[in-house]
Amino acid sequence: MDTPQPPRLLDQVRHAIRLKHYSLKTEKSYLHYIRDYILFHNKRHPKEMGAEEIRTYLTHLAVQQNVAASTQNVALSALLFLYRHVLNIELPYIDGIERAKTPERVPVVFTRSEVKAILSYLDGIHHLVASLLYGSGLRLNEGLQLRVKDIDFEYQQLVVRDGKGEKDRVTMLPKALVAPLKQQLEKTKQLHQQDLTLGYGAVYLPYALERKYPNANRDWGWQYVLPSWRRSLDPRTKVVRRHHLYERSLQRAVKQAIRQAGMTKHGGCHTFRHSFATHLLEDGYDIRTVQELLGHKDVKTTMIYTHVLNRGERGVRSPLDG
Structure with missing residues (x-):
């Protein structure tokens, strides 16, 4: 009898997100950045990577991709969710990240x-x-x-x-x-x-x-x-x-x-x-x-x-x- 295959990583992430009742929009964002993180590191499994690879990826988003600070923060939250709630790996504090600049703006207001x-x-x-x-x-x-x-x-x-x-x-x-x-x-x-x-x-x-x-x-x-x-x-x-x-x-x-x-x-x-x-x-x-x-x-x-x-x-x- 064939041994059943374990669920794919992204399916595990999807299941963990739904258990925590996150919104569909958050689910899509998290899956996108987790997938992008894996592709960025040439399809290495996240278990083989850690704080250093996350730092490199987030710096890439800020410097090469020129993303907004809020986008970089979503990517970081997605990766922390992956390691903590799916892989059960507690990462050390990730320092040395090239942060996307947060613009200081006042909100637009209609009269x-x-x-x-x-x-x-x-x-x-x-x-x-x-x-x-x-x-x-x-x-x-x-x-x-x-x-x-x-x-x-x-x-x-x-x-x-x-x-x-x-x-x-x-x-x-x-x-x-x-x-x-x-x-x-x-x-x-x-x-x-x-x-x-x-x-x-x-x-x-x-x-x-x-x-x-x-x-x-x-x-x-x-x-x-x-x-x-x-x-x-x-x-x-x-x-x-x-x-x-x-x-x-x-x-x-x-x-x-x-x-x-x-x-x-x-x-x-x-x-x-x-x-x-x-x-x-x-x-x-x-x-x-x-x-x-x-x-x-x-x-x-x-x-x-x-x-x-x-x-x-x-x-x-x-x-x-x-």
Whole structure:
């Protein structure tokens, strides 16, 4: 009887990532850099390599590939994950890496009139999502992954589940979006009923909830508020179901709206979140409140918006202005 072959290394990595409930985007990034690391070293097995080879690879990314600092950090995280959680090898501290330079930039922010101009060139579902990003300070994925049960119309708030750092938080639901959201929910409910009639209607559930509550994935409360217009094959489970709206669709629509508004700022979907924070500070809300609404772990992250304002403790007025 033939001895079964052990799983391939990348399959082991994929399994370990899913056990830890990392996102599909993180899974793709980690697999890419682990594969690239192996190819860079002429297909040597990672067990035969260590800190020195990692240092050489990361330096190559910074010097020859000219990657951004954030990209280099993702590559390092992927390799540390490989050694610690797949190969069970604890590496020594890796020093002497040629670091990609981290640019010091203040975020791009739309003025209130610019936000109105951009929104005027968006319609339908794109207008609703962009309004949520600006009106509630959501990241793009947080808006797209919003579930029916996480909207509280009575208290006018949204519950953001598994935000950055796997943290939940509560943020505001603008009064102006109550009616549009209720209309959207009516459309979503009709679509969900059609899916159920056709034998579909099950939505992705995080972690082990699908095993714990086998029928919950068809419940109305778990459905995405902003579902995709078509069903698709889940790349992990190979199950055909309806996912949330595709992020590229909104990104393209916002870029087009920015061009139509005649703006030269290099903005995008995330700029609405920057604008949300800046405009709250302009209105006099304290920085701790804004920090909680944004879900920042450290208030220093939120402080960058005071530099955009040129206000607060270090705000100055030009001598030309008297």
